[in-house]
Amino acid sequence: MKEKRDLHPPFGRSLSARLLVLTIFFVMVIEVAVFTPSIARFRERYLEERIATGHLAILALDASSDHMISEALAMELLDHAGAYAIVQMGPGPVNRMLSLEKPPKADAVVDLRTSNFLDLITEAFITLSQNENRILRVRGYSPKGEGALIELNLDETPMREAMYGYSWRVLGLSIAIAMGTACLVYFTLQWLMVAPMRRLSESMIAFQEDPENVARIIKPGNRGDEIGMAERELAAMQTDLHAALGQKARLAALGGAMAKVNHDLRNLLTTASLLIEMLSESVDENVRKVTPRLFETIDRAVDLCRHTLDFARDEGPKLRPEHFELRGLIGDCFESLKLETDGEFKVAWENKVDDGQMLYADREQLFRVITNLGRNAAEAGATNVQVSAQGGGDACHIMLADNGPGLPERAQESLYQPFKGSVRAGGTGLGLAIVREIMRAHGGDVELKETGGKGTLFCLVFPAPPEVKAA
Ligand SMILES: Nc1ncnc2c1ncn2[C@@H]1O[C@H](COP(=O)(O)OP(=O)(O)OP(=O)(O)O)[C@@H](O)[C@H]1O
Ligand SMILES: [Mg+2]
Incomplete structure (x- = not known):
C-alpha cells in the first residue's frame, strides 16, 4: 500500500511561516529607518523646549526694578528651567544672566543654530551612548521671542532618559505593528494561497492514485487569479489524461485481440504459400502465370502481419547500443x-x-x-x-x-x-x-x-x- 503523503510541511518551512518572519523583519527594518531621524528630532525638540523654558525663567529678571532677584528665587527659576546657568543675548543690546554662583564647566557645546540634519542624528546617538552625565552648553534662538539668543548649561542625563523612554515606546509600537502586520499577512496567505494550493496538491495526489476515476478530477472554482487558472488548467489536463487513459485501455484491448488474429492469420498465410508452391507446378499455364502474383500478394500480407505485430508490442524497441x-x-x-x-x-x-x-x-x-x-x-x-x-x-x-x-x-x-x-x-x-x-x-x-x-x-x-x- 502506498504511504499517505503529508501535505503539511513543518511550520518553519511553510510558505506562510517564512513570510511571517520576513514581514516582521521588513517592518522592523522600516521602523529603524524611521526611528533614526525621529529620535534626532525628539532631542532637538527637547532642547528647544529647554531654551523656551530658560527664556521664560530669565524674563523674571524684568519683574524687579533693578533687574536683581533674591538668590532663593534665582535657584527656583533655574531649577524650574532644569539649568545651572541661563544667559540671554539680544534682541538688540539686551543681555541677561541667571546663574548659580559657580556653575559647572560644560563638557560639550550644542549649537542648535548651526546643527544640520546629520549633526542632529549623530549627536542624538552620541547622547544615547553616554554612560555618565555630561554638562551641555546649549545655544539657540528662543521660540518665545524673536532674536532672543539663549544659552543654557544643563545636565544631559534627564534628556537621555527622556530619549530612552521615547525609544522604548517606539520599539514597543514597532513590535506591535510588525506582529500585527505579520499575522494579517500570515492569515491572508493561508486563506488566499496556501489552502488553495494544498487543494491542488491533494487533487493531484488523488488523481495520480486513481486516474481512471472521473470523480478524482478537480472541480475548478471561479477564481479569476493565478490559482484559479492553475485549477482550470489542472482540470483540463486531468480530463485529457483521463480520456487518453480510457482510449489507451481500449486500444490495448484491441491490440491484444488483433495480435491474436494476426498470429493465426500469419500461420494460415504460410500454409497458403505452401499450397501456392504446388500450383506453380500446375500443368495449366494460366495457373502457373498467376502464381508469382499470388506469392507476392501473400508475401505482402505476411509483411503486414509482421509489421502490425511488431508495432503492437507496445513497449517500443529494446535497444542494444x-x-x-x-x-x-x-x-x-x-x-x-x-x-x-x-x-x-x-x-x-x-x-x-x-x-x-x-x-x-x-x-x-x-x-x-x-x-x-x-x-x-x-x-x-x-x-x-x-x-x-x-x-x-x-x-x-x-x-x-x-x-x-x-x-x-x-x-x-x-x-x-x-x-x-x-x-x-x-x-x-x-x-x-x-x-x-x-x-x-x-x-x-x-x-x-x-x-x-x-x-x-x-x-x-x-x-x-x-x-x-x-x-
Ligand atoms: N521518400 C519518399 N518519397 C515520397 N513519398 C514518400 C517517401 N517516404 C514516404 N512517403 C509517403 O509516405 C507514406 C507513408 O510512409 P510509411 O512508410 O509510413 O508507410 P507505407 O510505406 O505506406 O507503408 P509501410 O512502410 O508500413 O509498408 C507512403 O505511403 C508514401 O506515400
Ligand atoms: Mg514504408
Whole structure:
C-alpha cells in the first residue's frame, strides 16, 4: 500500500511561516529607518523646549526694578528651567544672566543654530551612548521671542532618559505593528494561497492514485487569479489524461485481440504459400502465370502481419547500443534493399558516408530505420538514393536524400502517425511511425527536411554518445 503523503510541511518551512518572519523583519527594518531621524528630532525638540523654558525663567529678571532677584528665587527659576546657568543675548543690546554662583564647566557645546540634519542624528546617538552625565552648553534662538539668543548649561542625563523612554515606546509600537502586520499577512496567505494550493496538491495526489476515476478530477472554482487558472488548467489536463487513459485501455484491448488474429492469420498465410508452391507446378499455364502474383500478394500480407505485430508490442524497441562503423551498415542496408527491390525498381544507391565514421546506436534497429526510408523512396519512384552523415563524436546527423516525387499531401498531414500516413496501394502506414519510434528510443529524432518535386530529404538526429556528453 502506498504511504499517505503529508501535505503539511513543518511550520518553519511553510510558505506562510517564512513570510511571517520576513514581514516582521521588513517592518522592523522600516521602523529603524524611521526611528533614526525621529529620535534626532525628539532631542532637538527637547532642547528647544529647554531654551523656551530658560527664556521664560530669565524674563523674571524684568519683574524687579533693578533687574536683581533674591538668590532663593534665582535657584527656583533655574531649577524650574532644569539649568545651572541661563544667559540671554539680544534682541538688540539686551543681555541677561541667571546663574548659580559657580556653575559647572560644560563638557560639550550644542549649537542648535548651526546643527544640520546629520549633526542632529549623530549627536542624538552620541547622547544615547553616554554612560555618565555630561554638562551641555546649549545655544539657540528662543521660540518665545524673536532674536532672543539663549544659552543654557544643563545636565544631559534627564534628556537621555527622556530619549530612552521615547525609544522604548517606539520599539514597543514597532513590535506591535510588525506582529500585527505579520499575522494579517500570515492569515491572508493561508486563506488566499496556501489552502488553495494544498487543494491542488491533494487533487493531484488523488488523481495520480486513481486516474481512471472521473470523480478524482478537480472541480475548478471561479477564481479569476493565478490559482484559479492553475485549477482550470489542472482540470483540463486531468480530463485529457483521463480520456487518453480510457482510449489507451481500449486500444490495448484491441491490440491484444488483433495480435491474436494476426498470429493465426500469419500461420494460415504460410500454409497458403505452401499450397501456392504446388500450383506453380500446375500443368495449366494460366495457373502457373498467376502464381508469382499470388506469392507476392501473400508475401505482402505476411509483411503486414509482421509489421502490425511488431508495432503492437507496445513497449517500443529494446535497444542494444554499440559503437559500429556507419558506412558498413549503410552498405548492408543497400544490399538488402537491392535484393528486395531487384527487378521492380531501378535505383542507384549511393553510400556517401566517410570511411571510418563511427556511430553509437543499436545497429539492428538502425538497419530497420534505413531500410524503411530507402524502401519508401524506391516505392515512391526515386531512381537515386544517397545517404551521407555529418558529425563525429558529437551528435550525429544522417541524411537520406532521394530524387523521387516528394511526399503526397495526405502523407505529410499524417506524417509518422501509424496506419494513417500511407498513400501507397498495399502500404500499411507503419514504416515512418516505426522509424520515429526507434529514433526517439535513441534519444534522437527523425526530421523531414525537404520534400517536393525534386525529391525528399530525411534527417536522422542522434544525440552525442554517453562518454562524449560526460566529457
Ligand atoms: N521518400 C519518399 N518519397 C515520397 N513519398 C514518400 C517517401 N517516404 C514516404 N512517403 C509517403 O509516405 C507514406 C507513408 O510512409 P510509411 O512508410 O509510413 O508507410 P507505407 O510505406 O505506406 O507503408 P509501410 O512502410 O508500413 O509498408 C507512403 O505511403 C508514401 O506515400
Ligand atoms: Mg514504408
